[in-house]
Each structure stands twice: as structure tokens, then as C-alpha cells.
Amino acid sequence: MSPLSQKEGSSRSLPNQTPCLSYWQRTTRAFPHLHANKDAKVPSNSKYVVVGSGISGSLTAFELIEGGVKGEDIVILEAREAASGASSRNAGHVRPDAFRGFSAYSKVHGEEQALKIIQDERLVLQRVDEFVTKHNVPCDFNLTTTFDVCMTPEFAAYEKESLESFKKAGGDTSYIKFYEGRDAQQKTKVPGAIAAYEWPAGSSHPAKLAQFLLQTVISKGAKLFTFCPATEVKVSSSSGLWDVHTPRGVITAEKVIHCTNAHAALLLPHLDPYMRPNRAQAHSIIPTPAFCGDQALRSTFSLRYSLHHFYSLIQRQADGTLVLGVSRSNPTLSPETIAGRLSTDDTRYNEEIVQDALRSFGEMFPDYVPDTTMHGEGLDHAWTGIIAMTTDSVPFVGAIESLPGQYICAGFNGHGGSNLHPIFFNINKANQN
Ligand SMILES: Cc1cc2nc3c(=O)[nH]c(=O)nc-3n(C[C@H](O)[C@H](O)[C@H](O)COP(=O)(O)OP(=O)(O)OC[C@H]3O[C@@H](n4cnc5c(N)ncnc54)[C@H](O)[C@@H]3O)c2cc1C
Structure with a gap:
């Protein structure tokens, strides 16, 4: 060619x-x-x-x-x-969409198909679990739960509405737990949480x-x-x-x-x-003591300020490394950085995204205290990869x-x-x- x-x-x-x-x-x-x-x-x-x-x-x-x-x-x-x-x-999540995407999928594919997509998401987690167990796959698969954490009242309202429309269409919500205010903050260790939803999910070494x-x-x-x-x-x-x-x-x-x-x-x-190819970025972070030993995060997270401004987080149970992904069109980033996502170049990472990731992580989890990290703690590595949007x-x-x-x-x-x-x-x- x-x-x-x-x-x-x-x-x-x-x-x-x-x-x-x-x-x-x-x-x-x-x-x-x-x-x-x-x-x-x-x-x-x-x-x-x-x-x-x-x-x-x-x-x-x-x-x-x-x-x-x-x-x-x-x-x-x-x-x-x-x-x-x-x-x-990628960012290591094996995380079904439990209901959030329902409205968006419904607009494109109709309610019936949207319901099937969400049902299948759940089935995939189950199948990955079965597959890893059956074949004894050494991929650090960790079956746990995940939190969708609403960091703003606007996003909490959006999630509420999504859940309602999913339920109204006949979607099964029996496995989704909901927390509000102080409950949400305690459950997630995120003091700024307005609300949180929890459901089964996992992580792996992809x-x-x-x-x-x-x-x-x-x-x-x-x-x-x-x-x-x-x-x-x-x-x-x-x-x-x-x-x-x-x-x-x-x-x-x-x-x-x-x-x-x-x-x-x-x-x-x-x-x-x-x-459309899109460049996405993720980071590995070596935890400070607040996230070590019995304080390690056992669930995974999607921490969301809005639909397009969010962070995905897992803590690997195998070695304690935190893996933090940043949404591609996060509106707090400069227009150049946002435009730069339309690329197939995974040669390097974007420094502005690294800074945003670390700052936001410190804001969402103030126990992290980045200023007092010892040598060897803190940002370990940043990388990019290309995803395919249809x-x-x-x-x-x-x-x-x-x-x-x-x-x-x-x-x-x-x-x-x-x-x-x-x-x-x-x-x-x-x-x-
Ligand atoms: C930063 C980042 C974070 C992500 N986070 C998550 C997450 O937490 N959870 C999740 O589920 N998903 C996540 N994803 C998405 C997930 O990684 C992908 O959807 C999935 O890996 C796609 O797998 P694939 O095999 O289809 O594609 P790929 O893994 O991209 O494989 C395609 C392969 O084809 C090769 N190739 C392309 N063209 C040719 C050619 N012409 N000839 C020969 N080889 C070719 C490429 O080199 C590549 O190895 C993330 C992705 C990125 C980049």
C-alpha cells in the first residue's frame, strides 16, 4: 500500500x-x-x-x-x-456500565437494544470471571465492586435521571447500591462525594x-x-x-x-x-501510606464531575500500584490538549494531563498528600494509547x-x-x- x-x-x-x-x-x-x-x-x-x-x-x-x-x-x-x-x-478496569449509558444508547439504538447492551455489560464481567477461573489465567484479575462517584450536584442529578429511565424501561437495578452525602463520603473515602453508586466490577493486568x-x-x-x-x-x-x-x-x-x-x-x-481514533492517557502512581497495606482501596472508581470530565481509578491488589485514567475531553484542559486527542500517535504523553491527573487525585483523595511523598512514592509513569470511537x-x-x-x-x-x-x-x- x-x-x-x-x-x-x-x-x-x-x-x-x-x-x-x-x-x-x-x-x-x-x-x-x-x-x-x-x-x-x-x-x-x-x-x-x-x-x-x-x-x-x-x-x-x-x-x-x-x-x-x-x-x-x-x-x-x-x-x-x-x-x-x-x-x-489501558487503565486496567473490567467495569460494566450498570445504567449510565442507557439514555445515550437509547437515543441511537432504541430502548430495547440499549437494555440489551447494559445487560450484556454485566454478562461480560461474569464471563471474564469464569474465563479467568476456568483457564487459571495469571492476569491479576480482581473481582470486586466499583463506585461511580458523583463529584457535583449536576452530575448527581444526571445519574439519578439515568437510573430512573433505565429502571422505567425494565432494567434490573437490584445489584446497584446507592449512597448519598456522608454515607457516600464514608463508603468511597472521597470527602467531596455528593452521591455514589456501587456495583460489581473488576480489574486486571490487561x-x-x-x-x-x-x-x-x-x-x-x-x-x-x-x-x-x-x-x-x-x-x-x-x-x-x-x-x-x-x-x-x-x-x-x-x-x-x-x-x-x-x-x-x-x-x-x-x-x-x-x-475515529482518539488518544487516551493513563498514569501509574505508587501510593503514599494512606493507600498502603490495609488502607489500600479495595473497590475501583469512576470519579465524575460531568459526562466528559472524569477519572478512572483502580488500585492493583498484586502490587498496590494505583492506575489513574483521565477522560479525553476534560473541559478543564487547554483547547490544544483537548484537540490533541484526535491522534494515532502514542509515542509520548501530555504533561498538562499528568498535572491535571495528579492535582485532581489529590483533591479527590486529600489523604494522598502529594507534597510529602518519599522518594519512590508518587507518579511512577504516564503513557498513551489509541482507542477507537464509532x-x-x-x-x-x-x-x-x-x-x-x-x-x-x-x-x-x-x-x-x-x-x-x-x-x-x-x-x-x-x-x-
Ligand atoms: C489509555 C486507555 C485506557 C483505557 N482504559 C480502559 C479500561 O480501563 N477498561 C477497558 O475495558 N478498556 C479500556 N480501554 C480500551 C481497551 O483497551 C480497548 O477497547 C481494547 O484493548 C481493544 O482491544 P483490541 O484488541 O480490539 O484493540 P488493540 O489492543 O488496539 O489491538 C489492535 C492491534 O492491531 C494492531 N494493528 C493495527 N493495524 C494493524 C495492521 N494493519 N496490521 C497488523 N496489525 C495491526 C495494533 O498494533 C494492535 O496491537 C482503554 C484504552 C486506552 C488507550
Whole structure:
């Protein structure tokens, strides 16, 4: 593919070649398949080619094998090191939306579908829990509860209304707890909390999860080629199958599954108008004593000033590290920083966002006392990753009707709660057809 047909900052792009490393990547550098087949030529044919080795690509391969496909019939192509996209750069939450998105989903998809989306979010958490337990996945998965903390009366009113409309439409709210005023403050340890909602959620080490999946499929015969982008998919003139072009050869495949998330439109240009890459940023923080030992936060958080101004927070039970994500269009940031989110460049982080994250964290949790940190406490690392926003807020999953034999699982809107779900429910279609 000529570089001219790529569009910088759009979904019609290859991942940037000089990405920064996230906390998750920095703590898994010895993964043996990180640079698998980095210089090897690709085979000339493979029944299945999965493009992208993030959680979608690795779980697709995993589920294909579980469904009876031979590992030897699967090639996974990855443009950078193994699982180096959003899956290894996120904020570690496995957090279903319990009701907040209901109104927004209803406007686009109608009440019935919106109810299903929220129900499925809950189901995903359950399935992740079952999956991790069944396969004994060493990904630090921690099943706990999460708080949606309303930091302003306006947002508390918004949440109340969302919950009411969800309930009115028949949504199940029996598993959601509500706290107000002092109760909310005590429960969450956030003195500024106006109200809070609590429901089941979890956290994980996302890179370890993706790497477990890759390790498993490779051990069953699948081949991963890293630093090997798919640059074009064309009908094979000789066989009528699909030719997947890479810099290290062409693979003729019966089935191609696009798991390229924010970069999906490079190979599927007709998706370009429907998908926007956005750069998101997260931070690891080594806690001060107020968050150590038996004071560590056991639940996860979304701390919200408004719909577009919020912070996501988990504290890893494995090592106590706090992971803090910042919303992309936080209105307290400068217009330049907000505009900078429309990018596919995950080379570095934004310093203004770091400062906002640390200041806001100190304001929300005054016990943190950042001024008195000892050497080794405080900000550990900051990183960015690219998420894929779609025009209707849900991912593209399933067969691509206009391209028989091609499938897609991409466009996750910065969310993973619903991430595993489409694969669990749909991937075996690629096997059956
Ligand atoms: C900062 C940040 C915080 C987030 N926080 C959370 C969170 O707390 N909880 C949550 O659930 N979700 C979160 N997300 C979103 C979540 O990480 C993603 O939705 C999920 O990882 C998407 O998985 P994926 O496999 O579809 O995409 P990716 O992990 O992005 O994988 C796509 C892969 O395809 C590769 N690729 C792309 N184009 C090509 C090509 N042409 N050829 C070969 N390879 C290609 C990429 O290099 C990449 O490895 C966050 C994301 C970010 C960036």
C-alpha cells in the first residue's frame, strides 16, 4: 500500500512505529513471544489470518481453536510487538456500565437494544470471571465492586435521571447500591462525594491477559508474526481467496478477521467515516501510606464531575500500584490538549494531563498528600494509547457482508467491558460459515 493512501490521525493508518511503553508493558518485557517471528517471512497461505494481536485478535484465535479450528491453520499478524495496542495500554478496569449509558444508547439504538447492551455489560464481567477461573489465567484479575462517584450536584442529578429511565424501561437495578452525602463520603473515602453508586466490577493486568491468550494459541500451533503489518487485502487473482499483503510476503487466506481496532479503516477504507481514533492517557502512581497495606482501596472508581470530565481509578491488589485514567475531553484542559486527542500517535504523553491527573487525585483523595511523598512514592509513569470511537458508540463485530470471508471485531469506544462479549458470542460464526 502506498503511504499516500494512509491518513494520519484517522483510522486509515498503520499504528505508529515508535510507541511509548505503558506500565503494563514495562512489567511484562520478558514475554517470550513479544517479538515472535520478527524477521521471518510469512507463509504463502493460511486458512485463517487474524490481523491484530490485542485482546480481540488473541481471543479470536483462542476461540477459533476452542471451536475446533487447528492452531496450524491460524496466522496472526501484528504491526508492532505482541499486543502493543490499546489492550496493553489501558487503565486496567473490567467495569460494566450498570445504567449510565442507557439514555445515550437509547437515543441511537432504541430502548430495547440499549437494555440489551447494559445487560450484556454485566454478562461480560461474569464471563471474564469464569474465563479467568476456568483457564487459571495469571492476569491479576480482581473481582470486586466499583463506585461511580458523583463529584457535583449536576452530575448527581444526571445519574439519578439515568437510573430512573433505565429502571422505567425494565432494567434490573437490584445489584446497584446507592449512597448519598456522608454515607457516600464514608463508603468511597472521597470527602467531596455528593452521591455514589456501587456495583460489581473488576480489574486486571490487561497485557498479561492478552499474552496468556497468545501464549496458549501459539502452544497449539498458531503462528504470530510481529512487526509485520497487513498493508492491503485483495482478492487473489488465482484462487478467488483473499491475499493479505505484508512487507514480508503475501498470505492467501480463506478467512481474514480484522482485529485492528482504531486502525481498521486502513484495510477497510469504507469504515473511515464511522471510526475515529482518539488518544487516551493513563498514569501509574505508587501510593503514599494512606493507600498502603490495609488502607489500600479495595473497590475501583469512576470519579465524575460531568459526562466528559472524569477519572478512572483502580488500585492493583498484586502490587498496590494505583492506575489513574483521565477522560479525553476534560473541559478543564487547554483547547490544544483537548484537540490533541484526535491522534494515532502514542509515542509520548501530555504533561498538562499528568498535572491535571495528579492535582485532581489529590483533591479527590486529600489523604494522598502529594507534597510529602518519599522518594519512590508518587507518579511512577504516564503513557498513551489509541482507542477507537464509532459513530454509534458500539463496536463492529461479525461478518463483512460485502467481503465474503472477511470478518471484523473492532471499534471498542475505549471500553473493554463490552470487549470480550462480541467475541464470546460471535466468533464461532467465522468458523461455521
Ligand atoms: C489509555 C486507555 C485506557 C483505557 N482504559 C480502559 C479500561 O480501563 N477498561 C477497558 O475495558 N478498556 C479500556 N480501554 C480500551 C481497551 O483497551 C480497548 O477497547 C481494547 O484493548 C481493544 O482491544 P483490541 O484488541 O480490539 O484493540 P488493540 O489492543 O488496539 O489491538 C489492535 C492491534 O492491531 C494492531 N494493528 C493495527 N493495524 C494493524 C495492521 N494493519 N496490521 C497488523 N496489525 C495491526 C495494533 O498494533 C494492535 O496491537 C482503554 C484504552 C486506552 C488507550
